[in-house]
Amino acid sequence: MHKPNALRRVLSAEPQTELLFEDSALPVLPLPRSAEGVQDPVGWQLGYDHALHHVALPAAHLHPASPLFQGFHAALQGAGAPRQREVAAGTRAWLGLRLQAWQEGLPFEDQLLTPHYLRQLRRSHCPVSRAALQDELGHPQQRVWARLRQDLGYAAGHLVQLGRSAALALAGRSAHQLQAMAERLAAQGGSEAGLDATAWARLVALVRLVTPHDGEPSPLPVLPPNRLRLLNPQQALQAWVGRQLALEGWAARGTALHDALPGIAARQAAHSLWAALAPHALRLPQLQGMELLWRLEDVWCDARVQRRWVQLLQLLQGLDLEALLLKLPAPAGCHVEHHAEEGATEGWVELH
Numbered sequence: 001m002h003k004p005n006a007l008r009r010v011l012s013a014e015p016q017t018e019l020l021f022e023d024s025a026l027p028v029l030p031l032p033r034s035a036e037g038v039q040d041p042v043g044w045q046l047g048y049d050h051a052l053h054h055v056a057l058p059a060a061h062l063h064p065a066s067p068l069f070q071g072f073h074a075a076l077q078g079a080g081a082p083r084q085r086e087v088a089a090g091t092r093a094w095l096g097l098r099l100q101a102w103q104e105g106l107p108f109e110d111q112l113l114t115p116h117y118l119r120q121l122r123r124s125h126c127p128v129s130r131a132a133l134q135d136e137l138g139h140p141q142q143r144v145w146a147r148l149r150q151d152l153g154y155a156a157g158h159l160v161q162l163g164r165s166a167a168l169a170l171a172g173r174s175a176h177q178l179q180a181m182a183e184r185l186a187a188q189g190g191s192e193a194g195l196d197a198t199a200w201a202r203l204v205a206l207v208r209l210v211t212p213h214d215g216e217p218s219p220l221p222v223l224p225p226n227r228l229r230l231l232n233p234q235q236a237l238q239a240w241v242g243r244q245l246a247l248e249g250w251a252a253r254g255t256a257l258h259d260a261l262p263g264i265a266a267r268q269a270a271h272s273l274w275a276a277l278a279p280h281a282l283r284l285p286q287l288q289g290m291e292l293l294w295r296l297e298d299v300w301c302d303a304r305v306q307r308r309w310v311q312l313l314q315l316l317q318g319l320d321l322e323a324l325l326l327k328l329p330a331p332a333g334c335h336v337e338h339h340a341e342e343g344a345t346e347g348w349v350e351l352h
Contacts (some may be wrong), residue, residue, distance in 0.1 A: 016032070016114060042067075044070055047066070050071075050072055051076055054086075106351070108155075120225040120227055127225055128169075129194075129195060134163075141163035144164050151351055162167070168193055202297075208235070212345075214232045219310075233325065237320075244301065244331055245280065247293065251281075260328060261324075272312075277299065
């Protein structure tokens with residue numbers, strides 16, 4: 001006897017892979033066959049793309065009133081309905097992030113935020129708490145997507161992976177509010193939202209990296225995550241310096257910075273900074289992986305290094321740091337892109 005087409009429930013460790021496609025056709029339901037004229041075209045298209053990419057809908061949307069279900073159903077009813085097969089890498093994360101933005105009612109920039117792009121953002125550890133990220137739902141270190149700029153929608157350039165506790169600490173807060181919390185905890189001790197003062201300081205630093213016109217000269221205790229768009233050239237210069245320390249020939253690259261600077265005072269300041277960094281750089285070959293990354297970040301917590309850095313920036317006031325960065329050799333293993341000012345925030349939609 002012919003079995004009508006339906007969704008079949010199977011046991012799976014992943015919530016979004018609990019449903020598989022049957023081969024026969026779904027019973028015809030009075031649901032829209034295209035996004036044209038539907039009340040929620042974004043949700044409809046999201047459901048359509050779930051079916052197109054062979055990813056089951058979340059259980060909460062398995063009813064005809066859901067625009068996701070309507071789009072999903074339309075895709076299965078269309079010509080060449082998809083058969084079950086493996087989901088392409090990064091697709092689940094991409095659909096999950098779009099679902100997150102849709103549920104929050106926030107804009108989602110879909111030209112650059114692709115599965116391939118999101119794969120490049122994946123991390124093993126939270127850059128704020130430094131704890132290993134987990135895929136377990138509800139875990140304090142559950143791997144989640146976070147907008148560093150809470151005043152903007154989802155877009156490439158300010159999106160990172162954080163642990164759940166760090167993402168909750170970030171939610172709704174500006175760089176100024178985060179800084180106030182970090183300073184309070186540094187003075188009083190203790191923790192807030194599961195994060196101590198140093199973790200809050202790293203969270204502040206991440207937000208400052210994507211906040212334009214940040215004139216604070218103090219160095220940041222983080223290295224930029226992959227594909228983050230740095231909006232302040234002095235922070236890009238710090239990232240350039242930090243990345244050199246783990247490479248062979250780091251002393252020669254210090255000479256490259258020295259030679260690119262105008263004036264004796266600025267060159268002497270660069271030499272003094274490199275001298276303060278040298279004891280740290282000499283210990284780095286013993287480290288690898290995340291320990292190496294964290295040591296590179298902690299270098300900037302050294303009071304002597306901080307003083308030399310601030311002194312150098314004071315002497316570089318008025319200098320075009322973007323032009324300086326373009327003259328310097330890119331750190332080995334890093335791909336550096338330079339964007340015009342308007343291109344650096346392409347796709348960033350302010351929330352009102």
